[in-house]
Amino acid sequence: MTETVVSTDRLTKRYGSRAAVDSVSLTVRRGEVYGFLGPNGAGKTTTLRMLLGLIRPTSGSARVLGHRPGAPAATARTGALIEGPGFYPYLSGRDNLRVMARYRGLAETDVDLALARVDLTAHRRSAFRSYSLGMKQRLGVAAALLGRPELLVLDEPTNGLDPAGMADLRQLLVDLAGQGQTVLISSHLLGEVQEICDRVGVIRNGRLITESTVAEVRGTGSLYVRAEPTGTALAVVARIVGDHAVTLTARGIRIDGDISLAPEIAKALVGQGVLLHELRVAERTLEEVFFELTTNESVPAGAGARRTDS
Ligand SMILES: Nc1ncnc2c1ncn2[C@@H]1O[C@H](COP(=O)(O)OP(=O)(O)OP(=O)(O)O)[C@@H](O)[C@H]1O
Numbered sequence: 001m002t003e004t005v006v007s008t009d010r011l012t013k014r015y016g017s018r019a020a021v022d023s024v025s026l027t028v029r030r031g032e033v034y035g036f037l038g039p040n041g042a043g044k045t046t047t048l049r050m051l052l053g054l055i056r057p058t059s060g061s062a063r064v065l066g067h068r069p070g071a072p073a074a075t076a077r078t079g080a081l082i083e084g085p086g087f088y089p090y091l092s093g094r095d096n097l098r099v100m101a102r103y104r105g106l107a108e109t110d111v112d113l114a115l116a117r118v119d120l121t122a123h124r125r126s127a128f129r130s131y132s133l134g135m136k137q138r139l140g141v142a143a144a145l146l147g148r149p150e151l152l153v154l155d156e157p158t159n160g161l162d163p164a165g166m167a168d169l170r171q172l173l174v175d176l177a178g179q180g181q182t183v184l185i186s187s188h189l190l191g192e193v194q195e196i197c198d199r200v201g202v203i204r205n206g207r208l209i210t211e212s213t214v215a216e217v218r219g220t221g222s223l224y225v226r227a228e229p230t231g232t233a234l235a236v237v238a239r240i241v242g243d244h245a246v247t248l249t250a251r252g253i254r255i256d257g258d259i260s261l262a263p264e265i266a267k268a269l270v271g272q273g274v275l276l277h278e279l280r281v282a283e284r285t286l287e288e289v290f291f292e293l294t295t296n297e298s299v300p301a302g303a304g305a306r307r308t309d310s
Contacts, residue, residue, distance in 0.1 A: 006028035025060075032198035034185070044155065051184075052070065081143070089129035092124060092125050100143055100146060113145075120138055141172070199214070200213075223281055227274045237253055241255050
């Protein structure tokens with residue numbers, strides 16, 4: 001059975017009359033990378049702060065590693081990067097972590113291990129203030145890794161990272177999850193995390209609008225057909241999937257809906273003597289899905305094709 005590491009039940013935080021987090025019920029399972037996704041101001045940080053026991057919910061409840069948020073038994077097994085940890089500017093990266101480790105009663109060896117994990121060993125003796133934004137962010141992740149926590153909570157950890165830094169961080173999170181660590185990561189940049197998340201929760205205006213696997217959130221995707229003569233191909237395809245699901249685009253016939261119909265469509269086209277040049281699946285990126293979910297508008301036609309063509 002999958003073990004639940006974090007769960008919330010109608011978790012709500014109000015500031016005045018406004019609900020920053022509105023009845024959010026989510027579940028994070030052991031060993032998964034869970035992406036908590038939503039635009040700026042959606043309520044991600046407020047939710048994570050409640051999970052860490054930094055603020056109290058107005059109503060609803062949460063459990064973290066079997067305890068109430070902020071309970072010592074939960075906090076000791078959780079590493080967090082939220083709103084930039086307070087580092088001493090004149091101390092080196094290593095000394096900053098040593099201060100933290102000492103404060104938390106952890107071994108010095110933990111510090112070097114954490115620095116190595118985020119690839120900061122070579123810069124361990126440089127003053128924190130001389131670090132680039134990306135290095136500062138990596139040191140924040142290293143601080144969260146101190147004590148080898150079971151649960152990592154990272155609020156927008158990719159902020160300030162260049163593409164190489166993001167790729168490194170993604171690999172690190174995948175490695176950690178591979179070792180059984182649970183990672184809860186928030187982001188407003190969906191393309192950055194969609195490859196590494198086992199499941200995602202999408203939040204907008206304080207409400208969780210969906211929670212599922214990346215594949216499920218992406219939905220069924222589209223098929224593209226390039227065939228001649230186009231008119232006959234259109235008619236054949238429409239007969240199978242219905243008129244409403246077929247659009248003629250510059251890249252061919254787009255079919256929205258059930259991509260498992262691909263073999264049937266191919267067979268029918270060939271059976272009708274149509275010359276089939278191409279039949280391919282264009283899965284939607286999470287960004288496209290997210291755009292739909294959070295704006296209630298459809299993705300501009302051909303957006304999926306543009307992306308997959310490049
Ligand atoms: N202490 C506070 N007092 C009043 N309003 C707050 C407070 N903290 C957060 N909010 C409001 O709650 C909403 C959610 O903010 P939150 O920081 O959780 O969003 P977010 O999804 O983390 O966005 P971002 O990525 O910009 O941090 C915002 O409208 C914010 O202005």
